[in-house]
Amino acid sequence: MAQAIPIAISPILTRLYSPEEFGRFALYMAVALIASVLVTGRYELAILLPRQDRDALHIAALAMALSIAISAVLLLVVLFLAQPIAVLLGDAALAPWLYWVPASTLLLGLYQSLNYWSNRKAQYKRLAISRTVQSGSAALAQLGSGYAGSGAVGLVGGQITGQVLATSVLARLIWREDHGLIRTLRPLRSVALAKKYINFPKYLIVAHGFNTASGQMPVLLLSALFNTTAAGFFTLTQRVMAAPMALVAGALGDVFRQEASQAYMRQGQCKAIYQKTFKRLLLISIVPFTIFFFVAPALFAWMFGEQWRVAGEYAQILTPMAFLQFITSPLSSMFMLAEKQKIDLLWQICLLVLVVASFFSGEFFSNEKIALTIFSGSYCLMYGINGIVSYLLAIGRWMAK
Incomplete structure (x- = not known):
């Protein structure tokens, strides 16, 4: 199955944040990761299957379009139900953080789609660069927030920062090398492939x-x-x-x-x-x-x-x-x-x-x-x-x- 973007580990973080704060951050990430299963329709896993790269790219575009649409729906759900969801999780203080869950699911969906396209093209250097950027930037942001005394919200902010940068870097690398093929995208072809790989x-x-x-x-x-x-x-x-x-x-x-x-x-x-x-x-x-x-x-x-x-x-x-x-x-x-x-x-x-x-x-x-x-x-x-x-x-x- 698809995996979340790897998270950097720093011994300094454990001296800046308590086990309880890590626990609250973990609850946030648990909700985001479970919700992220929905956003691509799992179509990114089909990117490896077509014989032609053009069809594979149309599937990647389909997965990204679904990520945007479904994350928007999740945002509406959170706007109305953030407090009840937080209470159900046993931590009412988690409610304000849940508004960031749709952003995390969107970024995870986009990244996974780009990841599988690069995997198909055997562009392992792209993947290594993006993972390094994610791990490093997330750790730096979380460290900075920890020293500033922002509490567990710094862990969430750092995670999102890492996701934004990793996705942006990977998208930029793909555009630089594959922009000619990207310009051939046609929505109706993506719809046809959605039916084929239903x-x-x-x-x-x-x-x-x-x-x-x-x-x-x-x-x-x-x-x-x-x-x-x-x-x-x-x-x-x-x-x-x-x-x-x-x-x-x-x-x-x-x-x-x-x-x-x-x-x-x-x-x-x-x-x-x-x-x-x-x-x-x-x-x-x-x-x-x-x-x-x-x-x-x-x-x-x-x-x-x-x-x-x-x-x-x-x-x-x-x-x-x-x-x-x-x-x-x-x-x-x-x-x-x-x-x-x-x-x-x-x-x-x-x-x-x-x-x-x-x-x-x-x-x-x-x-x-x-x-x-x-x-x-x-x-x-x-x-x-x-x-x-x-x-x-x-x-x-x-x-x-």
């Missing part, structure tokens, strides 16, 4: 909605069932452990999608590319994740301050899950390449059910660490199933129908 919004909005909800549910449920501080600890843990996914697994996943899509179109399978990428991911990850498991609590206390040691204990619990995610997530694009959206949807539904059950089980014992342990085990099970199914798709066991 299975993407038909199945993947729901499937990826479940996936994103599963990813954000820990923050929402930790805040609702335990407290905002626990959500803050989890947020830092999640950001630290997502770094290798964004920097390494994300880059390998970009290459895999491009190479596998070409091989699958020609041969109906991409076994060799799948196995090569799997071996790379395994060899890169096994030693670092093993070491991290044993040193996580002390490492977090040393890097981020003693008040964040609990986040390191969370990280220790979640390491097996992160290890399997690192290996399987870049390869899960096989579901899209093989057009097996129904299988992906079933997997997402099962995952969400397990995630919710995990945290309510922990709430029964009044212990968030028990909840996180069950949560990590549930994810390990589902990532194992994901890896097996994606491999069967890669070897052509289930051809697209």
Whole structure:
């Protein structure tokens, strides 16, 4: 599935913002990321499929147009329902921030569309530049706001600043190199392609909605069932452990999608590319994740301050899950390449059910660490199933129908 733009991590931030402030920022981002699943209709995932670049570009334009339209609708919803939504999330003080959610969803939708177009064109330098700009600018803005004492609103403002700059830079690079093709865009062609690839919004909005909800549910449920501080600890843990996914697994996943899509179109399978990428991911990850498991609590206390040691204990619990995610997530694009959206949807539904059950089980014992342990085990099970199914798709066991 599509991923959010990676977020920079700075130990200085954890000394400028409290766990509770991180928790509130996490609630904002949870709402924005769940809402962002709607805005493109998941059409950006179809950009890799057409044989002709002209058709792929029309799909990218379709996804961006939908991002603008649906984000405008979300703005109307927030204008009327911001306070009730904030109360439902268990933090009434969150209401003023929710007005920025449509801006975040718009920027995420635009960026993802441009990202997949660059991925199709094998323009990995563009992607690296935009990710670096996003991470650096977001961190600088959040640091500046933290020193100014702006509170958790500085985290939100910094995130949006990073999104604006990353999207602008990527758009500028694409226009400079592809403006001739862009001038050939015709709205009616985009409409025709929207009908051709209707299975993407038909199945993947729901499937990826479940996936994103599963990813954000820990923050929402930790805040609702335990407290905002626990959500803050989890947020830092999640950001630290997502770094290798964004920097390494994300880059390998970009290459895999491009190479596998070409091989699958020609041969109906991409076994060799799948196995090569799997071996790379395994060899890169096994030693670092093993070491991290044993040193996580002390490492977090040393890097981020003693008040964040609990986040390191969370990280220790979640390491097996992160290890399997690192290996399987870049390869899960096989579901899209093989057009097996129904299988992906079933997997997402099962995952969400397990995630919710995990945290309510922990709430029964009044212990968030028990909840996180069950949560990590549930994810390990589902990532194992994901890896097996994606491999069967890669070897052509289930051809697209």
